Amino acid sequence: MSIHPTAIVDSKARIGADVEIGAYSHIGPDVVLGDGCVIHHHVTIAGHTTLGERCEIYPQAVLGMQPQDLKYAGEVTTLTIGKENVFREMVTVHPGTANGGGETRIGDGNFFLIGVHVAHDCHIGSHCIIANYVQFAGHVRVEDNVNVGGHTAVHHFVTIGKHAFVGGMTRCAADVPPFMVIVAARGTRSEVRMVNGVGLQRCGFSSEHIAELKAVFMKLYSRRARMDGSPIRERVKEILATEDINSHVKYLCEFLMRSFSLGRHGRYLESLRNDKVHRGTWKPGDEFKLTVNIVGAGVVDEMRSPNSAAAHEVFKLTAAPEPGWLFTGWNGCLSGQRNPVNLVLDSDKAVTATFVEEPT
Numbered sequence: 001m002s003i004h005p006t007a008i009v010d011s012k013a014r015i016g017a018d019v020e021i022g023a024y025s026h027i028g029p030d031v032v033l034g035d036g037c038v039i040h041h042h043v044t045i046a047g048h049t050t051l052g053e054r055c056e057i058y059p060q061a062v063l064g065m066q067p068q069d070l071k072y073a074g075e076v077t078t079l080t081i082g083k084e085n086v087f088r089e090m091v092t093v094h095p096g097t098a099n100g101g102g103e104t105r106i107g108d109g110n111f112f113l114i115g116v117h118v119a120h121d122c123h124i125g126s127h128c129i130i131a132n133y134v135q136f137a138g139h140v141r142v143e144d145n146v147n148v149g150g151h152t153a154v155h156h157f158v159t160i161g162k163h164a165f166v167g168g169m170t171r172c173a174a175d176v177p178p179f180m181v182i183v184a185a186r187g188t189r190s191e192v193r194m195v196n197g198v199g200l201q202r203c204g205f206s207s208e209h210i211a212e213l214k215a216v217f218m219k220l221y222s223r224r225a226r227m228d229g230s231p232i233r234e235r236v237k238e239i240l241a242t243e244d245i246n247s248h249v250k251y252l253c254e255f256l257m258r259s260f261s262l263g264r265h266g267r268y269l270e271s272l273r274n275d276k277v278h279r280g281t282w283k284p285g286d287e288f289k290l291t292v293n294i295v296g297a298g299v300v301d302e303m304r305s306p307n308s309a310a311a312h313e314v315f316k317l318t319a320a321p322e323p324g325w326l327f328t329g330w331n332g333c334l335s336g337q338r339n340p341v342n343l344v345l346d347s348d349k350a351v352t353a354t355f356v357e358e359p360t
Contacts, residue, residue: 004041016053031064034083047095048076052083052108060090067094067120069138075102082108082126093118099274100139107144131168139269143178145203157269161255163203165196174266175259178252179213180221192221209248216249220256233260240314240342254314257344289348290315293332296355297322315343317351325355 003009004023012029015021019033022041027033031045034053039045043057047064057063064079066072079095080103087093091112096103100121107126115133118124122136125144132150136142141159148160149168160166161178170184177192179200185191195214201207219225220235233256239245240253264270292300298321304314318340319327329337331352343351 022059028064047079049079049081049095051081052085054083055081055085056087058086058088058091061087061092063087063091063093064095065092067097067138069097069099069120071099072097072120077102077104077120079104079106081106082110084108085110085112087112088114088116090114091116091118094120096121097138113150125162139273141269145199147199155267157267157273159255159259159268161252163196163199165199167193175255175263175268178255179248180217192217205248209246212246212249213252216252233257236260237344240344241338243338257314261344288345290343290345291348291350292317293350293352294355295352296357297325298327298353298355300353315345316340317343317353319353319355321355324358326358328354328356330354 001015001017001019003021006023007021007025009015009021009027010029013027014032016033016035016037018035019037019039021027021039022043024041025039025043028046030048032050034051034055036054037051038056040058042059044062045057045064047066049064075098077096077098079093085106085108093106094104097120104118104120104122106124109127110124111129113130113132116130117135119136119138121138122140124142125146127144128142128146130148134148134150134152136154137156139157140154143160143162145163146160148166149170151169152166152172154160154172158172158175160172160176163179164176165181166172166176167181167183170182170190172190176182179196181193181196182190183193195210195217197210197214200210216239219239220232225235236253236256239249240257258268259266262268262271290302292302294300298319301318301320303316303318321327327339329335330341331354333349334341334343334351343349
């Protein structure tokens with residue numbers, strides 16, 4: 001352990017092995033520093049803040065000071081940071097609030113460049129690169145392997161999907177789909193420009209899976225798809241109903257349906273906020289009703305999607321006939337004989353499974 005004589009380290013702070021703390025840095029009483037952390041000079045770490053192993057904090061960074069939220073009333077909340085994160089100069093990260101779950105959380109192996117701000121109750125995944133002066137408002141979620149370009153502003157309650165690339169100076173006011181490149185367009189708009197092929201290749205995605213994502217991009221976001229006139233929601237439903245779609249395409253479609261079905265202004269997390277907001281313009285997914293009717297002898301298993309983020313709107317229905325009976329197809333909001341089949345519950349829906357006796 002190496003602590004500069006001008007550093008102020010509270011005696012109650014828990015300091016791991018081989019930690020370096022530079023000149024004029026201040027470490028508060030409820031701070032935990034993991035083994036091998038490097039704290040450069042003029043760093044402030046306060047509040048109930050925990051850093052994992054081998055994090056590096058550069059000068060003028062401030063971690064764990066009280067959140068900038070008028071609803072914050074001094075309650076004890078936390079900032080939890082994983083291992084091997086780098087926070088460059090003047091980065092600020094605030095803890096959570098009672099209204100937002102009480103914790104700001106950052107995963108492993110992230111790189112926060114100069115001047116980044118991570119507000120209260122944000123959850124940042126792992127292996128993300130956040131460029132200079134990116135500003136995350138409160139309650140933002142960033143999934144794994146995301147790249148965000150400099151001077152980007154991210155609205156409260158936005159989710160940025162995994163492996164997304166956000167171009168510099170982009171205004172993110174709605175959820176950013178995973179695997180895609182989003183860039184600033186005319187005025188304050190932003191648009192999905194292409195699949196993040198380079199980033200996916202670097203992360204080990206196969207050429208086949210990248211090609212399948214590019215094919216889905218063409219169906220959803222290309223000029224030809226937009227000129228077709230059908231709503232993007234309907235095109236997403238068609239893809240979800242396709243047999244044998246790979247897990248990445250399925251994740252993308254479920255992510256989009258979550259934002260379409262539950263989101264307010266395209267932000268799914270708005271539907272989960274605890275404070276009182278005007279909710280008259282959308283109907284939360286868990287209020288939609290799925291009615292399954294049976295004709296003949298059999299049962300239908302209703303399994304919610306394993307993706308918890310989409311659990312209220314995507315179901316996998318499996319028809320199982322009783323001995324001596326055959327499943328012959330779906331009626332109602334579904335048709336055909338595909339079994340099992342995905343159903344997107346973005347409104348009240350009824351489906352009928354028909355079984356007939358086997359011929360003797």
